Amino acid sequence: MRVIGLMSGTSYDAVDAAAADLSLEADTLVLTPLGMASAPYPGEVRAALAAALPPAVTTMEQVCRLDTRVGQAFASLAVRADEELCGGRADLIVSHGQTVYHWCEDGTVHGTLQLGEPAWIAEATGRPVVSGLRTRDVAAGGQGAPLVSIVDLLWLRGRPGVPVALNLGGIANITVAAGSGPPAAFDTGPANALIDAAVHHLTGGRLGYDEDGALAGRGRVDEALLRRLLDDPYYAQPPPRTTGKERFHLPYLRAALAGHEALPAEDVVATLTRLTARTVADAARSVRATEVFASGGGTRNPVLMAMLRTELGGVPLRGSGDLGLPSAAKEAYAFAVLGFLTVHGLAGTVPACTGARHASVLGSLTPGWRGLRLPEPATAAPVRLRVSGN
Structure with missing residues:
Protein backbone atom coordinates (compact mmCIF):
# COMPACT_ATOMS: atom_id res chain seq x y z
CA MET A 1 0.00 0.00 0.00
CA GLY A 144 -2.12 12.09 22.96
CA ALA A 145 1.65 12.42 22.66
CA PRO A 146 4.28 11.47 21.79
CA LEU A 147 2.03 9.71 19.32
CA VAL A 148 4.82 8.21 17.19
CA SER A 149 6.02 6.07 20.09
CA ILE A 150 4.56 2.87 18.65
CA VAL A 151 6.51 3.44 15.43
CA ASP A 152 9.70 4.13 17.36
CA LEU A 153 9.27 0.94 19.36
CA LEU A 154 8.74 -1.18 16.24
CA TRP A 155 11.69 0.57 14.55
CA LEU A 156 14.16 0.14 17.44
CA ARG A 157 13.09 -3.36 18.49
CA GLY A 158 15.95 -5.80 18.68
CA ARG A 159 18.69 -3.26 19.30
CA PRO A 160 20.83 -3.96 22.37
CA GLY A 161 20.70 -1.93 25.55
CA VAL A 162 18.25 0.96 25.92
CA PRO A 163 17.92 2.73 22.57
CA VAL A 164 16.10 6.08 22.57
CA ALA A 165 14.43 7.90 19.68
CA LEU A 166 14.64 11.70 20.04
CA ASN A 167 12.65 14.26 18.10
CA LEU A 168 13.83 17.89 18.19
CA GLY A 169 10.95 19.98 16.91
CA GLY A 170 9.42 22.96 18.68
CA ILE A 171 9.13 20.57 21.62
CA ALA A 172 11.55 17.70 22.27
CA ASN A 173 10.28 14.20 22.97
CA ILE A 174 11.82 10.78 23.46
CA THR A 175 10.69 7.19 23.10
CA VAL A 176 12.50 4.63 25.23
CA ALA A 177 12.70 1.13 23.83
CA ALA A 178 14.06 -0.80 26.79
CA GLY A 179 14.79 -4.40 25.92
CA SER A 180 13.73 -6.01 29.20
CA GLY A 181 11.66 -3.25 30.82
CA PRO A 182 8.45 -1.46 29.86
CA PRO A 183 8.65 1.17 27.12
CA ALA A 184 8.17 4.87 27.84
CA ALA A 185 7.69 8.11 25.92
CA PHE A 186 7.36 11.74 26.97
CA ASP A 187 8.05 15.35 26.06
CA THR A 188 11.31 16.43 27.67
CA GLY A 189 10.58 20.17 27.28
CA PRO A 190 11.28 22.83 24.66
CA ALA A 191 13.61 22.04 21.76
CA ASN A 192 13.36 24.97 19.34
CA ALA A 193 10.29 26.72 20.81
CA LEU A 194 12.07 29.12 23.16
CA ILE A 195 15.09 29.53 20.88
CA ASP A 196 12.86 30.59 17.98
CA ALA A 197 10.82 32.92 20.21
CA ALA A 198 13.99 34.57 21.52
CA VAL A 199 15.55 35.01 18.09
CA HIS A 200 12.40 36.57 16.63
CA HIS A 201 11.94 38.86 19.64
CA LEU A 202 15.56 39.93 20.12
CA THR A 203 16.14 40.66 16.42
CA GLY A 204 12.93 42.65 16.11
CA GLY A 205 11.44 40.06 13.76
CA ARG A 206 14.40 40.19 11.37
CA LEU A 207 15.19 36.51 12.02
CA GLY A 208 12.78 33.68 12.73
CA TYR A 209 15.24 31.08 14.01
CA ASP A 210 18.92 30.59 14.78
CA GLU A 211 20.14 29.38 11.40
CA ASP A 212 23.08 26.98 11.77
CA GLY A 213 23.29 28.00 15.45
CA ALA A 214 25.08 31.20 14.43
CA LEU A 215 23.82 33.29 17.37
CA ALA A 216 24.30 30.57 19.97
CA GLY A 217 27.78 29.90 18.62
CA ARG A 218 28.81 33.49 19.30
CA GLY A 219 27.24 33.61 22.76
CA ARG A 220 28.10 32.41 26.24
CA VAL A 221 25.77 30.46 28.51
CA ASP A 222 24.53 32.54 31.44
CA GLU A 223 24.47 30.11 34.35
CA ALA A 224 22.09 32.20 36.49
CA LEU A 225 19.52 32.36 33.72
CA LEU A 226 19.97 28.67 33.00
CA ARG A 227 19.33 27.79 36.65
CA ARG A 228 16.16 29.89 36.63
CA LEU A 229 14.90 28.13 33.52
CA LEU A 230 15.73 24.69 34.90
CA ASP A 231 13.66 25.44 38.01
CA ASP A 232 10.47 25.04 35.97
CA PRO A 233 8.46 22.29 37.72
CA TYR A 234 7.63 20.66 34.38
CA TYR A 235 11.02 18.95 34.31
CA ALA A 236 10.31 17.18 37.60
CA GLN A 237 6.98 15.71 36.49
CA PRO A 238 7.04 11.94 36.05
CA PRO A 239 6.30 10.48 32.61
CA PRO A 240 4.13 10.17 30.70
CA ARG A 241 4.05 13.95 30.35
CA THR A 242 3.43 16.32 27.47
CA THR A 243 3.76 20.04 26.90
CA GLY A 244 3.70 22.58 24.10
CA LYS A 245 3.79 26.22 23.14
CA GLU A 246 0.84 26.76 25.46
CA ARG A 247 3.54 26.79 28.15
CA PHE A 248 6.83 27.57 26.45
CA HIS A 249 6.12 30.81 24.58
CA LEU A 250 7.38 34.40 24.38
CA PRO A 251 5.62 35.70 27.55
CA TYR A 252 7.13 32.74 29.45
CA LEU A 253 10.55 33.73 28.11
CA ARG A 254 10.06 37.40 28.97
CA ALA A 255 9.20 36.48 32.55
CA ALA A 256 12.33 34.32 32.78
CA LEU A 257 14.48 37.17 31.43
CA ALA A 258 13.35 39.61 34.15
CA GLY A 259 16.56 40.84 35.75
CA HIS A 260 18.63 39.61 32.81
CA GLU A 261 17.68 42.33 30.33
CA ALA A 262 21.31 43.40 29.86
CA LEU A 263 22.33 40.04 28.42
CA PRO A 264 23.37 40.16 24.76
CA ALA A 265 21.03 38.35 22.38
CA GLU A 266 23.76 35.83 21.61
CA ASP A 267 24.07 34.90 25.29
CA VAL A 268 20.30 34.47 25.66
CA VAL A 269 20.16 32.17 22.64
CA ALA A 270 23.22 30.21 23.79
CA THR A 271 21.59 29.72 27.21
CA LEU A 272 18.30 28.53 25.69
CA THR A 273 20.20 26.15 23.44
CA ARG A 274 21.98 24.75 26.47
CA LEU A 275 18.60 24.42 28.22
CA THR A 276 17.37 22.15 25.42
CA ALA A 277 20.55 20.07 25.46
CA ARG A 278 20.54 19.77 29.27
CA THR A 279 16.89 18.77 29.64
CA VAL A 280 17.07 16.24 26.82
CA ALA A 281 20.24 14.71 28.26
CA ASP A 282 18.75 14.65 31.77
CA ALA A 283 15.75 12.76 30.39
CA ALA A 284 18.01 10.32 28.53
CA ARG A 285 20.04 9.68 31.67
CA SER A 286 16.89 9.14 33.72
CA VAL A 287 15.99 6.17 31.52
CA ARG A 288 19.61 4.92 31.28
CA ALA A 289 19.81 5.39 27.51
CA THR A 290 22.64 3.55 25.79
CA GLU A 291 22.22 5.26 22.39
CA VAL A 292 20.13 8.13 21.04
CA PHE A 293 18.79 8.49 17.47
CA ALA A 294 17.81 12.10 16.75
CA SER A 295 15.47 13.58 14.15
CA GLY A 296 13.63 16.84 13.58
CA GLY A 297 14.56 20.40 12.73
CA GLY A 298 16.88 20.78 15.71
CA THR A 299 19.32 18.31 14.17
CA ARG A 300 20.18 21.02 11.62
CA ASN A 301 21.57 23.22 14.41
CA PRO A 302 25.22 22.17 14.84
CA VAL A 303 25.63 24.13 18.08
CA LEU A 304 22.64 22.39 19.65
CA MET A 305 23.90 19.00 18.53
CA ALA A 306 27.40 19.72 19.87
CA MET A 307 25.97 20.79 23.23
CA LEU A 308 23.78 17.69 23.31
CA ARG A 309 26.75 15.42 22.65
CA THR A 310 28.61 17.09 25.52
CA GLU A 311 25.65 16.76 27.87
CA LEU A 312 25.11 13.10 26.94
CA GLY A 313 28.67 12.25 27.89
CA GLY A 314 29.55 8.83 26.55
CA VAL A 315 26.08 8.00 25.21
CA PRO A 316 26.32 7.88 21.39
CA LEU A 317 24.18 10.41 19.50
CA ARG A 318 23.30 9.44 15.93
CA GLY A 319 20.86 10.58 13.29
CA SER A 320 17.69 8.64 12.51
CA GLY A 321 18.98 8.35 8.95
CA ASP A 322 21.52 5.82 10.22
CA LEU A 323 18.56 3.46 10.61
CA GLY A 324 16.95 4.34 7.30
CA LEU A 325 14.54 7.16 8.25
CA PRO A 326 15.86 10.59 7.21
CA SER A 327 15.71 13.11 10.02
CA ALA A 328 13.65 15.66 8.09
CA ALA A 329 11.01 13.09 7.12
CA LYS A 330 10.90 10.72 10.09
CA GLU A 331 7.72 12.08 11.68
CA ALA A 332 5.90 12.20 8.35
CA TYR A 333 6.89 8.56 7.75
CA ALA A 334 5.67 7.73 11.25
CA PHE A 335 2.23 9.18 10.55
CA ALA A 336 2.08 7.22 7.29
CA VAL A 337 2.59 4.10 9.41
CA LEU A 338 -0.10 5.17 11.89
CA GLY A 339 -2.62 5.62 9.07
CA PHE A 340 -1.67 2.24 7.62
CA LEU A 341 -2.35 0.64 11.01
CA THR A 342 -5.71 2.42 11.21
CA VAL A 343 -7.07 1.20 7.88
CA HIS A 344 -5.97 -2.34 8.77
CA GLY A 345 -7.90 -2.16 12.05
CA LEU A 346 -4.77 -2.13 14.20
CA ALA A 347 -4.12 -0.06 17.32
CA GLY A 348 -1.69 2.82 16.95
CA THR A 349 -0.90 3.53 20.59
CA VAL A 350 1.08 1.99 23.42
CA PRO A 351 -0.62 2.69 26.77
CA ALA A 352 2.69 2.55 28.64
CA CYS A 353 3.90 5.44 26.50
CA THR A 354 0.85 7.73 26.42
CA GLY A 355 -0.77 6.79 29.72
CA ALA A 356 -4.03 5.68 28.08
Whole structure:
Protein backbone atom coordinates (compact mmCIF):
# COMPACT_ATOMS: atom_id res chain seq x y z
CA MET A 1 0.00 0.00 0.00
CA ARG A 2 1.39 3.40 -1.05
CA VAL A 3 0.80 5.85 1.80
CA ILE A 4 1.62 9.54 2.11
CA GLY A 5 2.13 10.99 5.59
CA LEU A 6 1.63 14.74 6.06
CA MET A 7 3.08 16.56 9.04
CA SER A 8 3.56 20.09 10.37
CA GLY A 9 5.15 20.44 13.78
CA THR A 10 5.02 22.98 16.56
CA SER A 11 7.39 25.29 14.68
CA TYR A 12 4.60 25.67 12.06
CA ASP A 13 7.00 26.80 9.32
CA ALA A 14 6.21 24.20 6.65
CA VAL A 15 4.25 21.10 5.75
CA ASP A 16 6.26 17.92 5.15
CA ALA A 17 5.19 14.89 3.15
CA ALA A 18 6.79 11.45 3.12
CA ALA A 19 5.64 8.63 0.86
CA ALA A 20 6.19 4.96 1.63
CA ASP A 21 5.21 1.59 0.30
CA LEU A 22 4.03 -0.34 3.36
CA SER A 23 3.31 -4.04 3.66
CA LEU A 24 2.88 -6.67 6.35
CA GLU A 25 5.16 -9.67 6.10
CA ALA A 26 4.36 -12.09 8.93
CA ASP A 27 5.16 -10.17 12.13
CA THR A 28 7.14 -7.44 10.36
CA LEU A 29 5.93 -4.14 8.91
CA VAL A 30 8.12 -3.37 5.91
CA LEU A 31 8.56 0.30 4.98
CA THR A 32 10.04 1.15 1.60
CA PRO A 33 10.75 4.90 1.46
CA LEU A 34 9.56 6.58 -1.74
CA GLY A 35 10.86 10.05 -0.91
CA MET A 36 9.78 13.28 0.72
CA ALA A 37 8.58 16.73 -0.25
CA SER A 38 8.11 19.91 1.71
CA ALA A 39 6.38 23.24 1.19
CA PRO A 40 6.54 26.33 3.41
CA TYR A 41 3.26 27.71 4.64
CA PRO A 42 2.19 30.79 2.68
CA GLY A 43 3.38 33.85 4.57
CA GLU A 44 -0.12 34.99 5.44
CA VAL A 45 -1.02 31.55 6.86
CA ARG A 46 2.07 31.41 9.05
CA ALA A 47 1.44 34.94 10.26
CA ALA A 48 -2.18 34.07 11.07
CA LEU A 49 -1.07 30.98 13.00
CA ALA A 50 1.44 33.01 14.99
CA ALA A 51 -1.22 35.60 15.77
CA ALA A 52 -3.76 33.01 16.93
CA LEU A 53 -1.64 30.63 19.01
CA PRO A 54 -1.62 30.83 22.83
CA PRO A 55 -1.30 33.02 24.75
CA ALA A 56 -2.91 35.18 22.04
CA VAL A 57 -6.66 35.73 21.98
CA THR A 58 -8.45 34.55 18.85
CA THR A 59 -11.97 34.31 17.41
CA MET A 60 -14.03 31.53 15.89
CA GLU A 61 -13.77 33.38 12.57
CA GLN A 62 -9.97 33.14 12.72
CA VAL A 63 -10.17 29.47 13.69
CA CYS A 64 -12.44 28.76 10.72
CA ARG A 65 -10.16 30.60 8.32
CA LEU A 66 -7.09 28.80 9.65
CA ASP A 67 -8.79 25.39 9.51
CA THR A 68 -9.51 26.03 5.84
CA ARG A 69 -6.16 27.56 4.87
CA VAL A 70 -4.14 24.89 6.67
CA GLY A 71 -6.28 22.17 5.06
CA GLN A 72 -5.69 23.71 1.64
CA ALA A 73 -1.92 23.90 2.27
CA PHE A 74 -1.87 20.21 3.22
CA ALA A 75 -4.00 19.37 0.18
CA SER A 76 -1.67 21.20 -2.20
CA LEU A 77 1.35 19.29 -0.95
CA ALA A 78 -0.55 16.00 -0.97
CA VAL A 79 -1.31 16.43 -4.69
CA ARG A 80 2.34 17.18 -5.40
CA ALA A 81 3.57 14.24 -3.29
CA ASP A 82 1.18 11.84 -5.02
CA GLU A 83 2.40 12.92 -8.45
CA GLU A 84 6.12 13.21 -7.69
CA LEU A 85 6.63 10.38 -5.21
CA CYS A 86 3.88 7.86 -6.00
CA GLY A 87 3.41 8.39 -9.72
CA GLY A 88 -0.21 9.39 -9.09
CA ARG A 89 -0.98 5.99 -7.50
CA ALA A 90 -1.17 6.72 -3.76
CA ASP A 91 -3.68 4.57 -1.90
CA LEU A 92 -4.00 6.60 1.29
CA ILE A 93 -3.18 10.03 2.71
CA VAL A 94 -2.55 10.47 6.44
CA SER A 95 -2.70 13.99 7.83
CA HIS A 96 -1.46 15.01 11.26
CA GLY A 97 -2.80 18.53 10.78
CA GLN A 98 -1.46 21.55 12.63
CA THR A 99 -1.56 21.41 16.41
CA VAL A 100 -2.83 24.72 17.77
CA TYR A 101 -3.69 23.77 21.33
CA HIS A 102 -2.96 20.93 23.75
CA TRP A 103 -5.21 21.26 26.80
CA CYS A 104 -3.15 20.02 29.74
CA GLU A 105 -3.81 20.80 33.40
CA ASP A 106 -1.94 19.33 36.38
CA GLY A 107 -0.38 16.66 34.20
CA THR A 108 -3.69 15.52 32.68
CA VAL A 109 -4.54 16.14 29.03
CA HIS A 110 -8.22 16.97 28.57
CA GLY A 111 -8.21 17.72 24.85
CA THR A 112 -6.10 18.47 21.81
CA LEU A 113 -6.85 20.49 18.69
CA GLN A 114 -5.32 20.06 15.24
CA LEU A 115 -6.49 22.28 12.39
CA GLY A 116 -6.47 21.42 8.69
CA GLU A 117 -9.86 20.13 7.51
CA PRO A 118 -9.18 16.77 5.76
CA ALA A 119 -12.01 17.25 3.25
CA TRP A 120 -9.73 19.62 1.31
CA ILE A 121 -7.14 16.84 0.99
CA ALA A 122 -9.70 14.21 -0.02
CA GLU A 123 -11.25 16.53 -2.60
CA ALA A 124 -7.91 17.57 -4.10
CA THR A 125 -6.43 14.07 -4.32
CA GLY A 126 -9.47 11.81 -4.56
CA ARG A 127 -7.81 9.56 -1.96
CA PRO A 128 -9.15 8.54 1.43
CA VAL A 129 -7.65 10.51 4.31
CA VAL A 130 -6.96 9.42 7.88
CA SER A 131 -6.80 12.42 10.22
CA GLY A 132 -7.45 13.46 13.81
CA LEU A 133 -5.16 10.77 15.18
CA ARG A 134 -4.35 12.29 18.57
CA THR A 135 -7.87 12.73 19.94
CA ARG A 136 -8.73 9.06 20.34
CA ASP A 137 -5.79 8.49 22.66
CA VAL A 138 -6.82 11.50 24.76
CA ALA A 139 -10.38 10.15 24.93
CA ALA A 140 -8.91 6.90 26.28
CA GLY A 141 -7.17 8.80 29.07
CA GLY A 142 -3.83 9.25 27.32
CA GLN A 143 -1.63 12.25 26.74
CA GLY A 144 -2.12 12.09 22.96
CA ALA A 145 1.65 12.42 22.66
CA PRO A 146 4.28 11.47 21.79
CA LEU A 147 2.03 9.71 19.32
CA VAL A 148 4.82 8.21 17.19
CA SER A 149 6.02 6.07 20.09
CA ILE A 150 4.56 2.87 18.65
CA VAL A 151 6.51 3.44 15.43
CA ASP A 152 9.70 4.13 17.36
CA LEU A 153 9.27 0.94 19.36
CA LEU A 154 8.74 -1.18 16.24
CA TRP A 155 11.69 0.57 14.55
CA LEU A 156 14.16 0.14 17.44
CA ARG A 157 13.09 -3.36 18.49
CA GLY A 158 15.95 -5.80 18.68
CA ARG A 159 18.69 -3.26 19.30
CA PRO A 160 20.83 -3.96 22.37
CA GLY A 161 20.70 -1.93 25.55
CA VAL A 162 18.25 0.96 25.92
CA PRO A 163 17.92 2.73 22.57
CA VAL A 164 16.10 6.08 22.57
CA ALA A 165 14.43 7.90 19.68
CA LEU A 166 14.64 11.70 20.04
CA ASN A 167 12.65 14.26 18.10
CA LEU A 168 13.83 17.89 18.19
CA GLY A 169 10.95 19.98 16.91
CA GLY A 170 9.42 22.96 18.68
CA ILE A 171 9.13 20.57 21.62
CA ALA A 172 11.55 17.70 22.27
CA ASN A 173 10.28 14.20 22.97
CA ILE A 174 11.82 10.78 23.46
CA THR A 175 10.69 7.19 23.10
CA VAL A 176 12.50 4.63 25.23
CA ALA A 177 12.70 1.13 23.83
CA ALA A 178 14.06 -0.80 26.79
CA GLY A 179 14.79 -4.40 25.92
CA SER A 180 13.73 -6.01 29.20
CA GLY A 181 11.66 -3.25 30.82
CA PRO A 182 8.45 -1.46 29.86
CA PRO A 183 8.65 1.17 27.12
CA ALA A 184 8.17 4.87 27.84
CA ALA A 185 7.69 8.11 25.92
CA PHE A 186 7.36 11.74 26.97
CA ASP A 187 8.05 15.35 26.06
CA THR A 188 11.31 16.43 27.67
CA GLY A 189 10.58 20.17 27.28
CA PRO A 190 11.28 22.83 24.66
CA ALA A 191 13.61 22.04 21.76
CA ASN A 192 13.36 24.97 19.34
CA ALA A 193 10.29 26.72 20.81
CA LEU A 194 12.07 29.12 23.16
CA ILE A 195 15.09 29.53 20.88
CA ASP A 196 12.86 30.59 17.98
CA ALA A 197 10.82 32.92 20.21
CA ALA A 198 13.99 34.57 21.52
CA VAL A 199 15.55 35.01 18.09
CA HIS A 200 12.40 36.57 16.63
CA HIS A 201 11.94 38.86 19.64
CA LEU A 202 15.56 39.93 20.12
CA THR A 203 16.14 40.66 16.42
CA GLY A 204 12.93 42.65 16.11
CA GLY A 205 11.44 40.06 13.76
CA ARG A 206 14.40 40.19 11.37
CA LEU A 207 15.19 36.51 12.02
CA GLY A 208 12.78 33.68 12.73
CA TYR A 209 15.24 31.08 14.01
CA ASP A 210 18.92 30.59 14.78
CA GLU A 211 20.14 29.38 11.40
CA ASP A 212 23.08 26.98 11.77
CA GLY A 213 23.29 28.00 15.45
CA ALA A 214 25.08 31.20 14.43
CA LEU A 215 23.82 33.29 17.37
CA ALA A 216 24.30 30.57 19.97
CA GLY A 217 27.78 29.90 18.62
CA ARG A 218 28.81 33.49 19.30
CA GLY A 219 27.24 33.61 22.76
CA ARG A 220 28.10 32.41 26.24
CA VAL A 221 25.77 30.46 28.51
CA ASP A 222 24.53 32.54 31.44
CA GLU A 223 24.47 30.11 34.35
CA ALA A 224 22.09 32.20 36.49
CA LEU A 225 19.52 32.36 33.72
CA LEU A 226 19.97 28.67 33.00
CA ARG A 227 19.33 27.79 36.65
CA ARG A 228 16.16 29.89 36.63
CA LEU A 229 14.90 28.13 33.52
CA LEU A 230 15.73 24.69 34.90
CA ASP A 231 13.66 25.44 38.01
CA ASP A 232 10.47 25.04 35.97
CA PRO A 233 8.46 22.29 37.72
CA TYR A 234 7.63 20.66 34.38
CA TYR A 235 11.02 18.95 34.31
CA ALA A 236 10.31 17.18 37.60
CA GLN A 237 6.98 15.71 36.49
CA PRO A 238 7.04 11.94 36.05
CA PRO A 239 6.30 10.48 32.61
CA PRO A 240 4.13 10.17 30.70
CA ARG A 241 4.05 13.95 30.35
CA THR A 242 3.43 16.32 27.47
CA THR A 243 3.76 20.04 26.90
CA GLY A 244 3.70 22.58 24.10
CA LYS A 245 3.79 26.22 23.14
CA GLU A 246 0.84 26.76 25.46
CA ARG A 247 3.54 26.79 28.15
CA PHE A 248 6.83 27.57 26.45
CA HIS A 249 6.12 30.81 24.58
CA LEU A 250 7.38 34.40 24.38
CA PRO A 251 5.62 35.70 27.55
CA TYR A 252 7.13 32.74 29.45
CA LEU A 253 10.55 33.73 28.11
CA ARG A 254 10.06 37.40 28.97
CA ALA A 255 9.20 36.48 32.55
CA ALA A 256 12.33 34.32 32.78
CA LEU A 257 14.48 37.17 31.43
CA ALA A 258 13.35 39.61 34.15
CA GLY A 259 16.56 40.84 35.75
CA HIS A 260 18.63 39.61 32.81
CA GLU A 261 17.68 42.33 30.33
CA ALA A 262 21.31 43.40 29.86
CA LEU A 263 22.33 40.04 28.42
CA PRO A 264 23.37 40.16 24.76
CA ALA A 265 21.03 38.35 22.38
CA GLU A 266 23.76 35.83 21.61
CA ASP A 267 24.07 34.90 25.29
CA VAL A 268 20.30 34.47 25.66
CA VAL A 269 20.16 32.17 22.64
CA ALA A 270 23.22 30.21 23.79
CA THR A 271 21.59 29.72 27.21
CA LEU A 272 18.30 28.53 25.69
CA THR A 273 20.20 26.15 23.44
CA ARG A 274 21.98 24.75 26.47
CA LEU A 275 18.60 24.42 28.22
CA THR A 276 17.37 22.15 25.42
CA ALA A 277 20.55 20.07 25.46
CA ARG A 278 20.54 19.77 29.27
CA THR A 279 16.89 18.77 29.64
CA VAL A 280 17.07 16.24 26.82
CA ALA A 281 20.24 14.71 28.26
CA ASP A 282 18.75 14.65 31.77
CA ALA A 283 15.75 12.76 30.39
CA ALA A 284 18.01 10.32 28.53
CA ARG A 285 20.04 9.68 31.67
CA SER A 286 16.89 9.14 33.72
CA VAL A 287 15.99 6.17 31.52
CA ARG A 288 19.61 4.92 31.28
CA ALA A 289 19.81 5.39 27.51
CA THR A 290 22.64 3.55 25.79
CA GLU A 291 22.22 5.26 22.39
CA VAL A 292 20.13 8.13 21.04
CA PHE A 293 18.79 8.49 17.47
CA ALA A 294 17.81 12.10 16.75
CA SER A 295 15.47 13.58 14.15
CA GLY A 296 13.63 16.84 13.58
CA GLY A 297 14.56 20.40 12.73
CA GLY A 298 16.88 20.78 15.71
CA THR A 299 19.32 18.31 14.17
CA ARG A 300 20.18 21.02 11.62
CA ASN A 301 21.57 23.22 14.41
CA PRO A 302 25.22 22.17 14.84
CA VAL A 303 25.63 24.13 18.08
CA LEU A 304 22.64 22.39 19.65
CA MET A 305 23.90 19.00 18.53
CA ALA A 306 27.40 19.72 19.87
CA MET A 307 25.97 20.79 23.23
CA LEU A 308 23.78 17.69 23.31
CA ARG A 309 26.75 15.42 22.65
CA THR A 310 28.61 17.09 25.52
CA GLU A 311 25.65 16.76 27.87
CA LEU A 312 25.11 13.10 26.94
CA GLY A 313 28.67 12.25 27.89
CA GLY A 314 29.55 8.83 26.55
CA VAL A 315 26.08 8.00 25.21
CA PRO A 316 26.32 7.88 21.39
CA LEU A 317 24.18 10.41 19.50
CA ARG A 318 23.30 9.44 15.93
CA GLY A 319 20.86 10.58 13.29
CA SER A 320 17.69 8.64 12.51
CA GLY A 321 18.98 8.35 8.95
CA ASP A 322 21.52 5.82 10.22
CA LEU A 323 18.56 3.46 10.61
CA GLY A 324 16.95 4.34 7.30
CA LEU A 325 14.54 7.16 8.25
CA PRO A 326 15.86 10.59 7.21
CA SER A 327 15.71 13.11 10.02
CA ALA A 328 13.65 15.66 8.09
CA ALA A 329 11.01 13.09 7.12
CA LYS A 330 10.90 10.72 10.09
CA GLU A 331 7.72 12.08 11.68
CA ALA A 332 5.90 12.20 8.35
CA TYR A 333 6.89 8.56 7.75
CA ALA A 334 5.67 7.73 11.25
CA PHE A 335 2.23 9.18 10.55
CA ALA A 336 2.08 7.22 7.29
CA VAL A 337 2.59 4.10 9.41
CA LEU A 338 -0.10 5.17 11.89
CA GLY A 339 -2.62 5.62 9.07
CA PHE A 340 -1.67 2.24 7.62
CA LEU A 341 -2.35 0.64 11.01
CA THR A 342 -5.71 2.42 11.21
CA VAL A 343 -7.07 1.20 7.88
CA HIS A 344 -5.97 -2.34 8.77
CA GLY A 345 -7.90 -2.16 12.05
CA LEU A 346 -4.77 -2.13 14.20
CA ALA A 347 -4.12 -0.06 17.32
CA GLY A 348 -1.69 2.82 16.95
CA THR A 349 -0.90 3.53 20.59
CA VAL A 350 1.08 1.99 23.42
CA PRO A 351 -0.62 2.69 26.77
CA ALA A 352 2.69 2.55 28.64
CA CYS A 353 3.90 5.44 26.50
CA THR A 354 0.85 7.73 26.42
CA GLY A 355 -0.77 6.79 29.72
CA ALA A 356 -4.03 5.68 28.08
CA ARG A 357 -6.29 3.07 29.64
CA HIS A 358 -5.97 0.87 26.55
CA ALA A 359 -4.56 0.82 23.04
CA SER A 360 -6.78 2.40 20.35
CA VAL A 361 -7.27 2.39 16.62
CA LEU A 362 -6.61 6.02 15.78
CA GLY A 363 -8.22 8.73 13.72
CA SER A 364 -11.17 9.49 11.51
CA LEU A 365 -11.55 8.46 7.87
CA THR A 366 -12.63 10.85 5.10
CA PRO A 367 -13.44 9.03 1.82
CA GLY A 368 -12.07 10.37 -1.45
CA TRP A 369 -14.09 10.78 -4.62
CA ARG A 370 -12.29 7.84 -6.25
CA GLY A 371 -14.23 5.47 -3.99
CA LEU A 372 -13.46 3.82 -0.69
CA ARG A 373 -11.84 0.38 -0.71
CA LEU A 374 -10.42 -0.59 2.65
CA PRO A 375 -8.01 -3.53 2.95
CA GLU A 376 -8.96 -6.65 4.83
CA PRO A 377 -8.36 -6.25 8.58
CA ALA A 378 -4.98 -7.57 9.67
CA THR A 379 -5.07 -10.77 11.70
CA ALA A 380 -2.14 -9.77 13.94
CA ALA A 381 -0.23 -6.61 14.79
CA PRO A 382 3.39 -6.32 13.67
CA VAL A 383 6.10 -6.58 16.31
CA ARG A 384 8.90 -4.86 14.38
CA LEU A 385 9.47 -2.35 11.59
CA ARG A 386 12.03 -2.97 8.87
CA VAL A 387 13.09 -0.12 6.59
CA SER A 388 13.73 -1.65 3.18
CA GLY A 389 17.26 -1.11 1.91
CA ASN A 390 18.67 -0.46 5.37
